[in-house]
Amino acid sequence: MHCAICLTEVTPVFNWTYLFSREPSYYICDDCKHKLAFIEGERCIICSRPLADLDDVFIKEKRCNDCWRWEQNPKWKGVLEQNTSLFLYNDFLKEVIARFKYRGDFEIAGAFSIFLSKELFANKIMVPIPLSKERLYERGFNQAEAIVQAAGIKAIDCLTRVHSEKQSKKTREERLETVPIFKVAAEESIVAQNIVLVDDIYTTGATLRKAAKVLKEAGAKSVISFTIAR
Incomplete structure (x- = not known):
C-alpha cells in the first residue's frame, strides 16, 4: 500500500x-x-471561510464580508445556500492540486475522496462543475467528476459550459454580471431535487453561484456546494 x-x-x-x-x-x-490545513473553528455560514482570519469589521451576521455582499444583491440572494470546503489552499495543497489537474496524476482524486462525508451527500444529487471542451481536451478528465467517482458516489452530468473565461481573472463587478456560463442539459433530472455542486477550489464563489443559479431556474429545490480547497 x-x-x-x-x-x-x-x-x-x-x-x-x-x-x-x-x-x-x-x-x-x-x-x-x-x-493539509484542515479548516477548523468558526466558519462563514455560507462559504466555509475561517472567521478567525478576519477582522470583526469584515464579519456580518456570521458571514464573511464577501458572502454578505453577495446576499445583498437580489439576483444572487439565496442562490448558493452553503459551501463546505475541507482545506485551506496552502502551498502544499496548491502543488498537489496542480499535479492532479495539470499533470494527470489521477490517483490524487482518491486521496481527496477519503475525506468526503457521505452524510453531506445523503438524499442529494451530485453535480460536478463541468469544464469547457477545450480544457477537458487538454486535461483528459474533469477533476471534480474524478473526486466523486473515486469516492464511489453517483453523479449526474446535467450542466454544460457555454462560456469558458476564467471567473478568477475578472473583477468583482464583472463576476456579478448575469451573463450565463452554464446551461442545464437535462432539466428533468434535477427538478425538485436537492443538489450538491462539486468542484476542486472555492475562489470567489462566482462559478458555483452561476451554476447554482441556472439549476435553481431549471427547478432545483436547493443547491449547496462542496470543494476540496478554500
Whole structure:
C-alpha cells in the first residue's frame, strides 16, 4: 500500500475497527496529512471561510464580508445556500492540486475522496462543475467528476459550459454580471431535487453561484456546494 499523494509506503493500523470495516481503496501517509490545513473553528455560514482570519469589521451576521455582499444583491440572494470546503489552499495543497489537474496524476482524486462525508451527500444529487471542451481536451478528465467517482458516489452530468473565461481573472463587478456560463442539459433530472455542486477550489464563489443559479431556474429545490480547497 502507498500514499496516494507522495507514493511512500503506508502500513495501516490493524485494530478491531480495521478488521471489521471495508478496506479503503486509498491511503494518505501521516506526513501528507499534517501538511493539509484542515479548516477548523468558526466558519462563514455560507462559504466555509475561517472567521478567525478576519477582522470583526469584515464579519456580518456570521458571514464573511464577501458572502454578505453577495446576499445583498437580489439576483444572487439565496442562490448558493452553503459551501463546505475541507482545506485551506496552502502551498502544499496548491502543488498537489496542480499535479492532479495539470499533470494527470489521477490517483490524487482518491486521496481527496477519503475525506468526503457521505452524510453531506445523503438524499442529494451530485453535480460536478463541468469544464469547457477545450480544457477537458487538454486535461483528459474533469477533476471534480474524478473526486466523486473515486469516492464511489453517483453523479449526474446535467450542466454544460457555454462560456469558458476564467471567473478568477475578472473583477468583482464583472463576476456579478448575469451573463450565463452554464446551461442545464437535462432539466428533468434535477427538478425538485436537492443538489450538491462539486468542484476542486472555492475562489470567489462566482462559478458555483452561476451554476447554482441556472439549476435553481431549471427547478432545483436547493443547491449547496462542496470543494476540496478554500
